[in-house]
Each structure stands twice: as C-alpha cells, then as structure tokens.
C-alpha cells in the first residue's frame with residue numbers, strides 16, 4: 490500500500506514536471522513563430538542594415554533589430570522610445586545576429602508580457618536558432634539577460650536606442 494502511494498506520488502510529480510516542460514516548449518514554439526517572420530515588423534529607424542554589435546563575439550558580429558506594430562507605436566518620431574516611457578503589453582522586439590561571415594546565427598527576443606510568470610522585469614527573454622530551437626528558452630533564468638539590459642542608457646530594458654542613436 491505504502492509503495493503504491495509512493496509510486497503514484499512519483500508518477501504524479503513526473504507528469505507535473507513533464508507538463509511544465511511542454512508548456513515552456515509550446516510557448517517557445519509560439520514565440521519563435523511570432524518572431525521569425527518579418528511581417529508586421531518595422532526595422533529600427535526604418536533601416537535593415539546590419540550594425541556592428543557593441544558586444545561583439547564570433548557569433549554576434551552584426552545585428553539588426555525590428556519592432557512589431559505595438560512596440561513601434563510607442564516610439565517617437567526619431568524612432569526611439571522617449572526617455573522614461575515604457576513599452577505596452579504585447580510589444581515584441583527581435584534582434585537578428587550574424588557572424589563575421591554574415592551568416593545568420595540567432596533571434597534574440599523580448600516580448601512584453603507582465604502577467605506571464607516566466608517574465609522578468611515585465612519581459613519574456615528568449616533566443617532561438619533558425620530552426621526554432623530554443624538556445625535560451627523563456628523558462629530559463631533570465632537574470633543574465635537582465636543584468637546586462639539594466640546597464641546605463643537602457644530604456645525600459647532596451648539597449649538599442651542609446652547604443653545606436
């Protein structure tokens with residue numbers, strides 16, 4: 490009897506853990522498909538040119554960033570977020586990274602979703618490769634992302650405006 494209880498408790502927690510993983514995977518899949526398309530996005534300052542990253546690495550030499558319509562609507566006429574303003578829920582910002590040979594590497598993604606339990610500072614943080622594999626799942630700790638994105642000059646945790654004025 491005792492064994493059966495232990496066994497079913499074990500099975501129950503295994504199922505709980507598995508379904509948590511699936512939730513993360515499903516949300517990652519959905520976020521990837523919203524991010525991998527350029528449709529409905531506007532490139533930063535209307536320009537899709539690749540810029541030299543200010544945090545260069547071999548896989549991260551060039552970057553370009555785009556904003557979905559909700560995020561874009563929060564930007565001023567100069568294409569930047571006014572100092573002190575913040576992005577509304579549903580804002581989606583995608584940074585494409587390219588290596589030194591101009592090969593696409595990853596999508597780095599921030600989506601404003603303050604009610605999502607995986608959010609940090611109001612944003613979901615994720616990175617996906619071209620096939621949608623989560624290099625950094627939204628369910629992973631986002632403290633590494635945030636530690637950098639709260640550097641001086643950030644506007645609502647977005648770095649681009651100050652780095653590429």
Ligand code: HEC
Pocket residue numbers: 541542543544552554582583584597598599614615616625633634635637638646647648649650652
């Ligand atoms: C070492 C510091 C650092 C870390 C760690 C970091 N970022 Fe960034 N991120 C930057 C900088 C700086 C930029 C501006 C573009 C550039 O220079 O590459 C940026 C740009 C971005 C952008 C475009 C919008 C913006 O803020 O400019 C997104 C999206 C993004 N990062 C997502 C992430 C995610 C997701 C993580 C964690 C998985 C992460 N970043 C970790 C420094 C960092």
